[in-house]
Every structure is written in C-alpha cells, then in structure tokens.
Amino acid sequence: MGTHVIKMPDIGEGIAEVELAQWHVKVGDLVVEDQVLADVMTDKAMVDIPSPVHGKVLSLGGQPGEVMAVGSILISIEVEGAGNLKASDQLVKEPAPIKEAAPVVAAPKVEAAPVVESKPAAACRPAPQAPVARDADERPLASPAVRKHALDLGIQLRLVQGSGPAGRILHEDLDAYLAQGTQNAHRGSTPSGYAQRHDEEQIPVIGMRRKIAQRMQEATQRAAHFSYVEEIDVTAVEELRAHLNEKHGATRGKLTLLPFLVRALVVALRDFPQINARYDDEAQVITRHGAVHVGVATQSDVGLMVPVVRHAEARSLWDSAAEISRLATAARSGKAARDELSGSTITLTSLGALGGIVSTPVLNLPEVAIVGVNKIVERPMVIKGQIVVRKMMNLSSSFDHRVVDGMDAALFIQAIRGLLEQPASLFVE
Structure with missing residues (x-):
C-alpha cells in the first residue's frame, strides 16, 4: 500500500491561494476515481476537486473556511501500489483529522460531477x-x-x-x-407551536457567503455611492410584451421585462459611455467599454451571483431572453463557468414581484453603475386632466460618484425612462 497526495491545484488566472469551502469526504472514507472530494472557492467561482485515484482517505489538509496556498497538501489517500508521496512531502506535517464545520447550505459548483444517489423502492x-x-x-x-x-x-x-x-x-x-x-x-409528543425554544445554530461565514460579504463591504468602503430613483410608466412596454408573447411566444419563447430593460440600457449607453465603464482605483484608470456586457444579478440558494450577458448590444429581444434564462439556470444550479460570472460592464438587479417601491443597490465593483428594478404596480395617474390606471415601476439605481456626475446619472435614467415609455424607440436606428 502507498500514499497518494493531492495538492491544491493551480486554478489559473494567476491565483496563488484559494479558500477551502467544503469537504465531501472524511478520514476513513473509501473514494473512487472522479468522486468529488472538496469544493474550493476562488474570487470568481466554486471549483470541484475530484479524486484521480481509488483509495481510502488518510488525512485532510485543512478545514472549511481556511485559505490554502496553491501547491499545499489538500488530502492524502491510501492506494494500492507505491502512490506518489515524495520525500519532500513527507517532511510536511500532516494535520490531525478534523471535525467538519456546522451545517451550511452547500455552495454552488462549477462543472460539477454530482453523485447520483439511487433511491430504493x-x-x-x-x-x-x-x-x-x-x-x-x-x-x-x-x-x-x-x-x-x-x-x-x-x-x-x-x-x-x-x-x-x-x-x-x-x-x-x-x-x-x-x-x-x-x-x-x-401520540401528542410534539411540542406546541407556542413552546419555548432554546436551540441555536452557528453558521460559519465561508465559501460563497464569505465572498459576497467581502465584495459588498469592499464596494461600500471604496466607492462613493449615490442613488437616484425615478418612476416609469411601463404600460406601453407591457402591452408590447404581451402582444409579442401572444404572437411569437409559442415559437420563439416568452419574454419577460428584463430583455426590454437590457435593450434600453444598450440604447441609452450610446449617449452615456462614461457609465458603461470600469474604474481601477488603484491604477487611477477609467476604462470605457464599447461592448455592453450586462451582469444580471441572480439569487441562488447560497446568495447573490451575477452571470454576464455578453455583447448585449448585438442581441435581439429573444436572444437576450434566452441567454438570461440560460445563465440564471446555470447560476442557480451551480453550473456557471468562471468566465460566465465575470467581466460585466454594468449590472441589472431585480427582485421581481418582491422588488418593493425603492431600493439602494450596491455597486458591483469595478463597475460604476447598477440599475435596480422595483416591482410593477397599478396606480391612478393624471394624464391630460384625466385619472387613469397605469402600470408604474420605479428604477432605483446607484452610481460611483468618483466617476459619474449626478447630472449624467439623472439624464441616463431619464433616457431609459423615455425608451421604455415609448418602446418603439428601442428599435429605431
């Protein structure tokens, strides 16, 4: 029998260390080739670490939440034959078996190889x-x-x-x-719903939740946030959406409001290139992008993820709708690739029917703008002296005041408002 040592792999992109997010095995477990041993977290995504061998787990090299250097020993497995343990590895003190952290929601995975559990009859x-x-x-x-x-x-x-x-x-x-x-x-042994409870559960802030916390804290500390809220009459664009769904929904797919919002961003940004930008505050360089890569904030079981609709400026309504749906499904199921979760130039965030009437979204650094969509409600409005019922929606958007002036931010949102209230203008070149 020998020992096969698996070291923390080089994930690429110049990453020198990663966070150990979750173990899928413990000391003494028998593992097979390609079985997922652990999840590790980079700055951008969760990555599975599979086993290259069959064998028995001898030791684990860290605890969930620990930041480990690339090349450090991740796990040791007893295998048939000589194994791959080198003399240099033998000098490294193996940690004692560890207790795993308290239960947390499993983090999403990239290109996961899930273990299929057979369900007995x-x-x-x-x-x-x-x-x-x-x-x-x-x-x-x-x-x-x-x-x-x-x-x-x-x-x-x-x-x-x-x-x-x-x-x-x-x-x-x-x-x-x-x-x-x-x-x-x-049998009457279950406590009443009014019974006192004294249980507690401690949940380590690790993996994706830690990354979200770090990014939100960094964004609020480094950027000079300011928000601007405007109400928009979306009656006309909702009527257009319903008409297109009735006519083409069966063949091209149903449209939500999001593709129209993406299109409005694309058209409005033509006149406001300073908003489709990323700010490197360490190098003191603002990069304005011709391409519009729209990050669409997506809620998953472990928190907020932002998959990216690339080159939105070149997509039709249905193309945008299909890509938004594909990316959202990938993010929620943990299948989104690293390059699908990075590179956005502006972000769109929406809580749908739960969107409330106003919000103050946090910037997705290094971007300088984020457009927040609130829920649609029917309200009485005065139009030409008459009270009529209209579908109204607020846009709650935040900007980095270091880069975007208040007047430009207001004019940008007003441009989006004009496009959505006169939706034919979305398609006039």
Whole structure:
C-alpha cells in the first residue's frame, strides 16, 4: 500500500491561494476515481476537486473556511501500489483529522460531477428512525441536494439517521424522519407551536457567503455611492410584451421585462459611455467599454451571483431572453463557468414581484453603475386632466460618484425612462 497526495491545484488566472469551502469526504472514507472530494472557492467561482485515484482517505489538509496556498497538501489517500508521496512531502506535517464545520447550505459548483444517489423502492425505504445523538459541531454526510431538501423542510441533519454508504443521509432518510415526527404528533409528543425554544445554530461565514460579504463591504468602503430613483410608466412596454408573447411566444419563447430593460440600457449607453465603464482605483484608470456586457444579478440558494450577458448590444429581444434564462439556470444550479460570472460592464438587479417601491443597490465593483428594478404596480395617474390606471415601476439605481456626475446619472435614467415609455424607440436606428 502507498500514499497518494493531492495538492491544491493551480486554478489559473494567476491565483496563488484559494479558500477551502467544503469537504465531501472524511478520514476513513473509501473514494473512487472522479468522486468529488472538496469544493474550493476562488474570487470568481466554486471549483470541484475530484479524486484521480481509488483509495481510502488518510488525512485532510485543512478545514472549511481556511485559505490554502496553491501547491499545499489538500488530502492524502491510501492506494494500492507505491502512490506518489515524495520525500519532500513527507517532511510536511500532516494535520490531525478534523471535525467538519456546522451545517451550511452547500455552495454552488462549477462543472460539477454530482453523485447520483439511487433511491430504493418503496418496499425498501428505511423504517422511521428516532433522532440521532450527534455533537453540535459534527457534520453528517449528505449531498448538496439533500442538505437543501433538509433546509426547506426545517430538519437538522445531525438528528437524522443515515442509511446510505458510510452513514450518508439520503432523501428517504428525511422522509423517514418526518414520518417519525408525524407518529409522535399523533401520540401528542410534539411540542406546541407556542413552546419555548432554546436551540441555536452557528453558521460559519465561508465559501460563497464569505465572498459576497467581502465584495459588498469592499464596494461600500471604496466607492462613493449615490442613488437616484425615478418612476416609469411601463404600460406601453407591457402591452408590447404581451402582444409579442401572444404572437411569437409559442415559437420563439416568452419574454419577460428584463430583455426590454437590457435593450434600453444598450440604447441609452450610446449617449452615456462614461457609465458603461470600469474604474481601477488603484491604477487611477477609467476604462470605457464599447461592448455592453450586462451582469444580471441572480439569487441562488447560497446568495447573490451575477452571470454576464455578453455583447448585449448585438442581441435581439429573444436572444437576450434566452441567454438570461440560460445563465440564471446555470447560476442557480451551480453550473456557471468562471468566465460566465465575470467581466460585466454594468449590472441589472431585480427582485421581481418582491422588488418593493425603492431600493439602494450596491455597486458591483469595478463597475460604476447598477440599475435596480422595483416591482410593477397599478396606480391612478393624471394624464391630460384625466385619472387613469397605469402600470408604474420605479428604477432605483446607484452610481460611483468618483466617476459619474449626478447630472449624467439623472439624464441616463431619464433616457431609459423615455425608451421604455415609448418602446418603439428601442428599435429605431
């Protein structure tokens, strides 16, 4: 038997260190070739680290949340044969087996190779289990999908008995745990909804959540934010959208408002090139871009991600709609590639029906502008002396005052307003 050492790989792009976000194995586990061992986090995306060998895990080289240098020992695996352990590696002190962090929502993955869990037939489902006694800091084995399912159900995984290999918790185990809870309810043993609670859960800020926190803090500390809010009558553009969907939806796909907003950005930026820009404040250089690469803020299970619609200036409404949908699906499922999450020149953010009436979006550095979309509401408006019901929507946008003057920001938003209120002008060249 020998030892195969896996070192932190060179992710590329000049990255010298990465954050260890999550382990998918523990000491003593048997692993197979191509099985995902860990997730590591770069400045841009989550990356899977697969196993190149079959074997048994001997030691783990770090804890989730730890920043590790490229080339440092990530994991040691016992294998058949001589392995690849070099004399220089033997001089490196291997850390003792570690306890894994408290449960957190699994971070998204890039080009993931998910482990497919077989689901037994109903006759083979595990019998209902009583709660398992585990330490508060002990992290049971479970796939990201199972962790998400448990979170949605409000189940603490450390209380669930796992029936999979090495005690891995499966979806069926969650069903069995719920079934046990239902039986307890019939027996009257479940506490009342008014009973006092004293439980606590500590969630380490690591992985994607740490990156989001760092970027938001950096943005508010470095940029001189100011916001500008304007209401827009979107009745006409909504009527156009409904007409196009009725006529072409079956063959070209349904349109949301976002492609119209992207088109409005493209047209308005022709007159405001200083807003389609990125500011390197260390080099004191502003780069104005001819291409419009629109970042579309997308909420995922682990937080906000910003996939990029590249060359929006060259896309039709349906092309933009298809690309927005594709990127959003990739981001939410953890399949977005690193280059799909970087390089935007201006960002569009929207909470849809939950958008409220006003917001103060934070800049996506090094960009100098972000356009925030609030929800559409019907309101009585006075038009030519008559009170009529119109569909109204606010744009809440933020700018970097170091680069963008207040007058230019206001004129830019007014240009977008004019384009959306007279939607035919979106397509006049």
